[in-house]
Amino acid sequence: EVRQTIAAAAPGAGRRGIRDWDFGPLPRTLQQVRAGYTVTAYPALVDEGDSVAVRVFETEAEQRSAMRAGIRRLLLLTLPPPARFLQGRLSNQAKLALSRSPHRNVADLLDDIAGAAVDKLVADAGGPVWDGEAFAVLRDRVRADLADTVLAVTDRVQRILAAAHAIEQRLSRATSLELMGALADIRAQLAGLIYRGFVTETGVGQLAELPRYLAAIERRLDRLPQNPQRDRQLQERVEQVQQEYREMLAALPPARRADDDVRQIRWMIEELRVSLFAQTLGTRYPVSEQRIYRAMDAAEER
DSSP states (O other), X not given: OHXXXXXXXXXXXXXXXXXXXXXXXXXXXXXXXXXXXXXEEEEEEEEOSSSEEEEEESSHHHHHHXXXXXXXXXXXXXXXXXXXXXXXXXXHHHHHHHHTSSSSSHHHHHHHHHXXXXXXXXXXXXXXXXXXXXXXXXXXXXXXXXHHHHHHHHHHHHHHHHHHHHHHHHHHHOOOGGGHHHHHHHHXXXXXXXXXXXXXHHOHHXXXXXXXXXXXXXXXXXXXXXXXXXXXXHHHHHHHHHHHHHHHHHHXXXXXXXXXXXXXXXXXXXXXXXXXXXXXXXXXXXXXXXXXXXXXXXXXXX
């Protein structure tokens, strides 16, 4: 009821099917006094796949998450498609690697790559904008660097997919019953790294770390037959941290789960895997179970 009341005051509130910024400025907040109380709502653009809509949210965290995706979609709708940048620029090896993704097809993967490229360029430009004039400026800035960024991300993604495919081939040849628990854990880890939409969800910056995570899986597979018991002990340590993380996510409001401090914990767990199973590869920063638990505590207290 509160949302409906405040939505009525938002410019373009409830509008759907938007494919360009053809409406007035979007306020950061909306306030109305109802029954003597000041109620605040947070408008944002919402990604609806082939268009965007204007909606209001109850929290700033929800607004932030929706606006990031909404601006991305509106830019993608008004910029050249990513396939245009890549025509004639992909080797046969790259095309083969891209075809092995969990996406519906290569075009679907290229859309995912373009989403990650746009997110990076928007962040470089200072983040989402809130009016049509600023959107036009942002679109010009993104357009200027989009082709080069898409090409760079595509190159990184094809290398990641090639490494993931090599791991999948090794997993498919493994038959030892003694190793089934570890192999199932690796398959689950791989599915959490490489999935439809992983490029945009992971982000351009974090994509640079995926080859190291995949190399750590290769090291683990190399050593696994030599000492399965030791591997199991290390796996149990990771599983304990993962369980705590799942419980923390379940207790957080949905919008908070997309915040950077919460997402970072997910990558800390990947770094923990590197430190346990492939220590010689090195971690991006010092990591341990205790550091991860402290990060969880801090996220829950926010």
